[in-house]
Structures are given as C-alpha cells and as structure tokens.
Amino acid sequence: xxxxxxxxxxxxxxxxxxxxxxxxxxxxxxxxxxxxxxxxxxxxxxxxxxxxxxxxxxxxxxxxxxxxxxxxxxxxxxxxxxxxxxxxxxxxxxxxxxxxxxxxxxxxxxxxxxxxxxxxxxxxxxxxxxxxxxxxxxxxxxxxxxxxxxxxxxxxxxxxxxxxxxxxxxxxxxxxxxxxxxxxxxxx
Numbered sequence: 001x002x003x004x005x006x007x008x009x010x011x012x013x014x015x016x017x018x019x020x021x022x023x024x025x026x027x028x029x030x031x032x033x034x035x036x037x038x039x040x041x042x043x044x045x046x047x048x049x050x051x052x053x054x055x056x057x058x059x060x061x062x063x064x065x066x067x068x069x070x071x072x073x074x075x076x077x078x079x080x081x082x083x084x085x086x087x088x089x090x091x092x093x094x095x096x097x098x099x100x101x102x103x104x105x106x107x108x109x110x111x112x113x114x115x116x117x118x119x120x121x122x123x124x125x126x127x128x129x130x131x132x133x134x135x136x137x138x139x140x141x142x143x144x145x146x147x148x149x150x151x152x153x154x155x156x157x158x159x160x161x162x163x164x165x166x167x168x169x170x171x172x173x174x175x176x177x178x179x180x181x182x183x184x185x186x187x188x
Contacts, residue, residue: 030088030092030093032083032085032088033088033092033093033095035083036083036084036088036093036095037093039075039079039080039083042071042075043071043072043075043076043176045068045071046067046068046069046071046072047068047072047169047172047173047176049064049065049068050065050068050069050120050165050169051169051173053065053131054131054135054136054165054166054169060130060131062124062127062128062129065124065127065165066121066124066125066127068124069117069120069121069123069124069165070121070124072117072120072121072172073114073117073118073120073121075117076110076113076114076116076117077110077111077113077114077115077117077118078110078111078114079114080110080113080114081106081107081110081111084099084106086100092187094184094185094186094187095183095184095185096182096183096184096185098182098183099183102182102183105182106179106183109175109178109179110179112175113172113175113176113179115160116160116168116171116172116175117168117172118160119160119161119163119168120165120168120169120172122161123135123164123165123168124165127165134164135164135165135166136164136166137164137166137167137170138164138167
C-alpha cells in the first residue's frame with residue numbers, strides 16, 4: 001500500500017511542477033488559471049508532506065501534519081469547484097474543456113475529496129506526538145470498491161471519520177488520480 005501512496009504522490013508532485021512550469025499558462029496572464037495552478041501545487045506539496053511522514057521519509061511532526069491536512073481541506077470541495085469556472089478550461093490550462101460536459105461528475109469528485117480531506121484535517125487536529133497504529137492503514141479495511149474494472153456496484157461505503165489518517169490520504173490520492181486522468185490534459 002505504501003508504494004501506491006508514493007507513486008500517487010510522485011504523480012501529483014510531477015503534475016504540480018508541470019502545471020507551474022507551463023510557459024503558456026504563465027504567459028496567458030489568466031489570473032484564474034494561475035491561482036488554480038498555485039492551489040494544485042499547494043495540494044500536491046501538502047499530500048507529499050503527509051505521505052512522506054507515513055512512509056518514514058520525513059520526520060513526523062503533528063503541527064506539520066495539521067498544516068498539511070488543513071491545506072488539503074481548505075482547497076477541496078466547493079473551493080476546488082470554484083477554481084474551475086467555465087471559460088477557464090482548455091488551452092492554455094491543463095484543465096480539459098470536458099469538465100463542463102461532465103460538470104456533475106467533476107463536482108462530485110471535488111466534493112468527495114473535500115469530505116475525505118475534512119476527515120483527515122479533523123484527525124490531524126487531535127494528532128498525537130507520534131504516529132500511532134490507529135493512524136495507519138490496516139489489513140482488511142473496506143475501500144470505496146475501486147478495481148481495474150471500475151467501481152463495484154455493491155461497494156461498501158464507510159464513514160471517512162472512522163478511517164485511519166493514512167487510509168484517508170490514500171483515498172484522497174486515489175480521487176486526485178481519477179480526476180486528473182479524466183479531466184486534465186498533459187501540457188507539453
């Protein structure tokens with residue numbers, strides 16, 4: 001499971017760096033696109049911080065965990081939806097114009113990520129001085145039903161507040177990957 005988190009964090013970090021380095025987006029002067037890109041970069045950095053703490057690549061610090069989780073919480077859900085208004089999609093941005101055609105699906109993903117991020121931030125508010133076993137992903141935890149073939153129709157849905165912090169991060173990264181694969185074009 002740790003390798004999956006690491007690969008998703010690497011993808012998000014790469015996405016953030018590609019988005020921010022796009023000369024087209026910077027040259028466009030589009031404030032909405034620039035703000036959206038800065039927000040994505042901040043979320044990627046926050047997710048990387050938390051993932052590295054759980055992977056042992058960064059020393060765990062409860063205050064840093066709270067800050068990173070709060071960054072994810074404040075930039076997802078309705079805030080994330082508002083960062084993608086019509087007229088700011090497509091070139092030069094990496095956001096596909098298809099977001100408008102699939103707006104309900106896009107907004108559902110943004111709200112789902114927001115719910116997960118809020119649960120993670122709530123856990124971070126009471127985070128102990130060290131990572132404890134109840135913060136870790138455990139064997140046999142129910143997931144959202146994802147598979148290579150898509151979501152299972154009878155998937156078990158668990159209250160995010162009942163999931164360990166590491167599992168919440170994993171689900172957030174899974175949602176980010178889903179959204180990027182459907183709604184983000186590669187900027188060359």
